[in-house]
Amino acid sequence: MRAGGLTLVRSEGLDVCRGCPSPAVTTTRHAWRIPSAGSLERLARVTEDLAPPGVGEARVRVEAIGLNFADVFACLGLYSATPPGAFVPGLECAGVVEALGPPRASGESTVAPGDHVMVLTRFGGYATALNADTRYLVPLPETWTMAQGAAYLVQALTAWHGLVHLGALAPGQVAxxxxxxGGVGLHALAMARAIGATVIGxxxxxxxxxxxxxxGLVRSQVVVRDAARFGAQLDAALAAMDASHFDVIFDAIAGSFFRPALERLAPEGxxxxxxxxxxxxxxxxxxxxxxAWQFLRRPQLDPMTLIDKNRSVMGFNLIWLFERADRLPAAASAALALSAAPPHIGARFRFDELPRALRTLQGGxxxxxxIVEV
Ligand SMILES: NC(=O)c1ccc[n+]([C@@H]2O[C@H](COP(=O)([O-])OP(=O)(O)OC[C@H]3O[C@@H](n4cnc5c(N)ncnc54)[C@H](OP(=O)(O)O)[C@@H]3O)[C@@H](O)[C@H]2O)c1
Structure with a gap:
């Protein structure tokens, strides 16, 4: 079959381009699509056409997909940023650039066909190929595998934004x-160590x-959470470090663990x-x-108490920063400077096992x- 002067042949169920100037260009793809959020059981594997990359986009042949907790929340309909109607979940992957669409501005694109890239995408990552905004492609470090690349961006950027940018963790402080x-947690450990701070995890x-x-943590620096005695657990861990308070608390759990931690936050913490x-x-x-029961019992806070105690409570969701593509290069290099080792991959699944991979992540x-490998 000929398309636009290029030769397309069938290969493992996908149309790929032979005789292209650089690597083969995928024109159909497999994806995991959900008709509407609400249940993980609705995720279905589909084969679908993929339009040519649009203005400012690159076609990426995906080799590995990174799963995030937010994917589970999105499929369940519990994530405020979830698109209405049918969507392909997935916030990040890694792969090979196959082709480029017209540039947004001349000389804008820094990637070329054949480049190995890490990809951030606001949904759409659960696919064997996708068209990605070139502003959200980050070169894969030379010695990293595709799986490591798919494991990096969301979690490392989350750790950097929360612990370093907002949390302002400084040498000698206790976090x-x-x-x-977990994925974010291991990056947070690496960054805290690079900064010269101590972590209780x-x-x-x-x-x-x-x-x-x-x-590098010693046993007394690790708390196996027990809601019934969490405050006492924190006191014991702090005492073992010869510390009395935390300077930074990096918290993606909230619930009943929020209040005991906040009570041990230092002035200016x-x-x-x-x-x-x-x-x-x-x-x-x-x-x-x-x-509904958990919502009614969620942590609540009187902001006036923050003044007396000299404490700050802040929050963020990286997806709301997605529109700020201009900030990505600096944030990615700052994260890489503090957490430069390839990320730890705890579990790998095949593309056809993706729902099982999500359920495994959900299990905690x-x-x-x-990682899901394509
Ligand atoms: N705001 C943002 O922009 C942003 C971005 C990325 C991630 N996140 C959040 O960061 C957290 C970590 O995300 P991640 O993708 O890196 O996953 P992760 O940390 O690799 O895994 C999630 C971990 O959450 C812990 N967990 C605590 N309560 C749980 C529960 N009730 N059910 C299941 N797991 C529970 C489990 O570890 P332990 O039991 O050992 O604690 C589990 O391994 C998530 O809460 C996610 O929503 C936020």
């Missing part, structure tokens, strides 16, 4: 990092302790909230009655990043 063995299960010990994992439903669909027992 509490929740879910320290929390995990949900003791089987994550060895990973954190391998990352920053409590940075960036998630509410406590709200994560355990099933394929949200249990609305349980969510994974470490580092969950």
């Amino acid at each position: 509490l990092v929740h879910s320290a063995a 929390t995990v949900g299960h003791g089987d994550k302790i060895p990973l954190l010990e391998a990352r 920053r409590h940075v909230l960036y998630g509410a994992a406590d709200f994560m439903p355990s099933g394929a669909r949200p249990n609305w009655r349980r969510l 027992r994974t470490t580092g990043k969950v």
Whole structure:
């Protein structure tokens, strides 16, 4: 078949281009699409045409997809940024640039066909190929695998934005990092170490302790969270560090763990909230009655108390920064400067196993990043 002067041949169910100036150009793709948010069971694998890359876009053949907690929330309909109607979830992947659309402005694009890139995308990542805005492509570090590239951007940028940009963690300070063995958490540990700060990390299960010990924490720096005695657990961990308070709290759990941590925040301390994992439903669909109960019991705060105590509580959601593409290059290089080692991949799945990969992430027992390889 000929298209636009190029020769397309069938290869493993996909049309690829032979005789193109550089690598083959995919024209159809496989994707995991959900007709509407509400249940993980609605995710369905589809084969669909992919339009040529538009203005300012690059066609990327995807080799690895990084899963994020936000993907689960989006599929369940619990994420405010979720698109209405049918959508392809997925916020990041890594792959090879196959072709470029017309540039937005002359000389704008810094990528070329054949380049290996990490990709940030506001949904649409669960696919074997996609057209991505070139402003959200970051060169894959030379020694990294595609899986490592797909594991990096969202979580490293989250750790950098929360702990460094907002949290202003400084040398000699003490940080509490929740879910320290998770994807964001491991980057937060690496960044805190590079800064010269001390971390007390929390995990949900003791089987994550060895990973954190391998990352340089001693046993007394790891708290296996117990809601019934969390305050006492924090006091013991602080005492073992010869410290009395946290300077920064990096918190994506909230729920019943919010208040005991906040009570141990130092004057001038920053409590940075960036998630509410406590709200994560355990099933394929949200249990609305349980969510309503959790919502009623969510942490509440009188802002006037922050003045007396000299404390700050702040929050962020990186997806709202997506429109600020101009900030990405500086943020990505700042994150890479502080967390330069390839990210830890805790679990790998095949593309056809993607729903199982999501359920595994949802289960809360994974470490580092969950990756789907294409
Ligand atoms: N605001 C933002 O821009 C932004 C961006 C990226 C991620 N996030 C948030 O950051 C958090 C981490 O995200 P991630 O993608 O890197 O995942 P992750 O940390 O690799 O994994 C999620 C971890 O959350 C913990 N968790 C706590 N309560 C849970 C529950 N009820 N059910 C399941 N897991 C629970 C589990 O670790 P432990 O039990 O060991 O704690 C689990 O391994 C998520 O809450 C996510 O929403 C926010």
